[in-house]
Amino acid sequence: MDLASAYAAVIARPRDDAPRSRFADLIAASEPETASFIRAQLDVASRRRQKPRPDRAVERSARSCGLPSPAHDQRGLARVAALLDGTVPAWAQGLKYGRGFVETATVDGRWFEQHGSDLMALAPIIDVTVHNPPADAEALFDSPAWAQVRSLRFSGTPVTMGTLRALVASPYLGKLTVLAIDQARLPEASLHLLAGASGLGGLAYVRADGNQFPDVNPSQDEQDGVVYGEVPSAFAATLAAKVGPLRWLKGFPAELDWSAEMFG
Numbered sequence: 001m002d003l004a005s006a007y008a009a010v011i012a013r014p015r016d017d018a019p020r021s022r023f024a025d026l027i028a029a030s031e032p033e034t035a036s037f038i039r040a041q042l043d044v045a046s047r048r049r050q051k052p053r054p055d056r057a058v059e060r061s062a063r064s065c066g067l068p069s070p071a072h073d074q075r076g077l078a079r080v081a082a083l084l085d086g087t088v089p090a091w092a093q094g095l096k097y098g099r100g101f102v103e104t105a106t107v108d109g110r111w112f113e114q115h116g117s118d119l120m121a122l123a124p125i126i127d128v129t130v131h132n133p134p135a136d137a138e139a140l141f142d143s144p145a146w147a148q149v150r151s152l153r154f155s156g157t158p159v160t161m162g163t164l165r166a167l168v169a170s171p172y173l174g175k176l177t178v179l180a181i182d183q184a185r186l187p188e189a190s191l192h193l194l195a196g197a198s199g200l201g202g203l204a205y206v207r208a209d210g211n212q213f214p215d216v217n218p219s220q221d222e223q224d225g226v227v228y229g230e231v232p233s234a235f236a237a238t239l240a241a242k243v244g245p246l247r248w249l250k251g252f253p254a255e256l257d258w259s260a261e262m263f264g
Contacts, residue, residue, distance in 0.1 A: 001026065010101060014124035014148045015175075017042055020100050037068040038100025045099050067097065077102060080123050087111045088131045092155050098127070106155065109133040109140050116145030127151040127178075135162045141170035150202075151178040158184040161193070168197035175202045179248075183210035191216065195243035206248040216249060 001009075006026050009019040024038040044062045051058060077095050080102050084093070087108045096104035104127040105119065112119070112130065119125055128149050133156075134140060140163075152173075154163075159181050167173065179200075181190065191213065194206065209215040214235035236249040 003027070011121065011124050014126050015150070017045065017099065024100065034068045037065065040065045041097065041100045080105060080119070083119060083122060092131045094129055103127055105129070106131055109137070112145070113139045113143065116143045120145045120148060125149070129153040129155055132156040133159060133163045135160045137163045137166035141166045141173070144172055146170060146172040147175065149173070150175055152176055153180040159186065161186065161190060164190055164193055168193055168200060171199060174199055176200060177202050177204045179203060180207040181211070182207045186211040188213040191239060192243060195246060204247050
């Protein structure tokens with residue numbers, strides 16, 4: 001298999017480790033630093049999936065992976081950054097690697113409406129932060145580009161109920177695993193909206209602190225006498241009694257840099 005076809009396989013199957021591993025094998029002789037970087041990040045992802053809960057030791061390993069040498073990064077940050085050039089403020093940009101390739105990107109809401117598919121064709125993006133989401137977000141979430149996204153966050157303009165209604169109505173977010181709607185001053189009705197969303201069957205974690213209801217998933221620690229990151233809050237238990245048991249009503253240690261990999 002040639003490199004172009006191998007990279008196309010990585011993009012076509014962004015949740016699959018096998019194409020990434022094959023790509024590392026293909027470039028091992030010509031780009032040893034990049035191949036080692038890909039393998040190190042694949043190892044971290046595998047260890048995350050094997051843990052029953054977020055693990056500090058694994059997260060330390062994730063932070064130690066570093067970045068590939070710019071001389072060897074022929075398919076990553078530079079290409080994606082060029083596509084996104086000037087669309088979001090410099091302080092909001094968040095291009096990051098995962099499993100050896102660019103997986104995380106911050107995008108402008110209106111820009112993504114028009115160019116989301118271009119971004120997904122360039123790199124295996126699975127973690128998206130939407131900067132300044134439009135309140136009338138039907139066009140934003142009416143894009144097949146969301147089909148591969150597993151983690152969704154927002155920055156800039158806070159999420160509104162209108163944004164959230166468009167999100168839950170999208171037919172493309174069935175694989176979404178992690179959703180952050182924090183610091184938005186949303187009413188409790190936002191949680192009921194998520195609970196009744198038939199198209200969000202993959203949702204495993206919701207970060208929702210800073211709204212008009214108690215924190216659904218407050219951070220927990222061993223010193224509190226509880227199992228690390230697994231005991232739901234009293235509010236979460238009350239909400240579950242109303243809407244039924246939901247996978248995303250569980251605690252999570254806030255000091256970790258959570259990612260979709262932690263939730264399977």
